Amino acid sequence: MENLRIPGPTPVPNEVLQAMTKQMINHRGEEFGQILNEVTAKLKQLFQTKQDVFLLTGSGTGGLEAAIVNTLSPGDKVLSVAVGVFGERFAAIAEQFGAEVIPLRFEWGKAADADAVHQALQAEPKIKAVLVTHNETSTGVTNDLASISSVVKEFDKLLLVDAISSLG
Template sequence: MNLRIPGPTPCPEEVLAAGARQMMNHRGPEFAQILRRVTDGLNWVFGSSTDVLSFTTSGTGGLEAAIVNTLSPGDRVLSVSIGSFGDRFKSIAKAYGADVVSYATEWGEAADPAVIARMLDDDPSIKAVLVTHNETSTGVTNPLEAIAREVRARDRLILVDAVSSMSSIPCPVERWGLDVVVSGSQKGWMVPPGLAFVYMSERAWAANAEAKMPRFYFDAAKTRDSLAKLQNPWTPAMSVYYALDKAFELMRAEGLEGIFTRHEAVANYTRERVKAMGLKLVPVDERYASNTVTAVWWPEGVDGKAISRRAREEFGVVLGGGQGKLEGKIFRVGHLGWVHQADVAEALDVVEKLLAEARARV
């Protein structure tokens, strides 16, 4: 099977094998060593000098942790949404009683840092900005460093969904001045789903001390205090930690720059190949096209869902579909984590063949 959805991503065999290790005491000295090594690995990838927290949950749970640990009901926040996951981040804030102001682009577009700057200038009561680094639903990467610069200059908090970017494309949290940054294990980390990672800056911890949104399971302070004893407050997804411990060995051998370069090269190949097939990318400005997932419009009159089904059933190639209003209109090729050009080449060979057949029938 050639799994080309943007997560869960395929895992190296040795990582899967490491995840099959027998259970141990999650509060014992052996697991403490694993948690230390894994946290060191997270700090390295995030570019953090303080310990990144991990929670047993999905990326969405990590986004909820970001919000409930830094905000209070009634707090005014600016939601920057460029797609389905940006909308989800906003929905979480609303569910917990935040007073949300919206900046939404057309899907396929990136957010404009100047617009965010203006909205913050116009409304000094905005306390925090919610922004997606890499929008998985449209294959667009926001200019996060530039956005963060505007937010930082105005002294607001910036909460970042880096679920599908962190570990695949650069996102140095301290260098860019980010406040809360979330990722998920099933994306670029080459391990199964089950863990979300949450970085919090000093500013975020100061906000945490005042934050009134209710929380228990996702309580960051409890998680930080347990981590100081090299434990989790609750029983963690041990197998994913085992797997991640092994994945970091592979990542350190390749190096962060090597990983970023590989993702960039595979993404460039994907985009060039798609365009050579006469297809149109969803990102309207290719400068913002994602290096972890490529979203492509199905041509007019072609039954994309039927092609996806045939790709899976006849060729074992699993493509991502469109979400929300893009359902049936686009396909997405995930190229993050344990991915090489040959994986994408095989998938696009199949798409090309099936598209030609579909067009011949028209």
């Protein structure tokens, strides 16, 4: 099997393939409920949160779509902080849903600048949310979420983060 160093698909070890040959458990049954509760509790520890954690079966793009349609309404203004392909995709999803996207693009290969995010939010007070990709795999850039989050909190806006390749 080739060893591709991309976010996915990834090689599957033989022991995992063997485990996948076993009968599936009932997703409505007690066994699944127990597993889900255990996994959710451990994810809260991993993510260092006391907030609810929701598991979503689907592609990364499906997760971004779910985030957009469950937090925004058509016509909402959003600031899209993009440093590569996946940041642009996040913006396109919001736009397809009907959000008014205000792009804040940075040179590919360079991280987003929190000061520029501050200026953009100051210039457009009706922005409801900020979209940002944490780890932009198309350009190999990791954005500084702590500094961007601090700015977004200062303006009391919603921060939607594509953390697919950094957090899962």
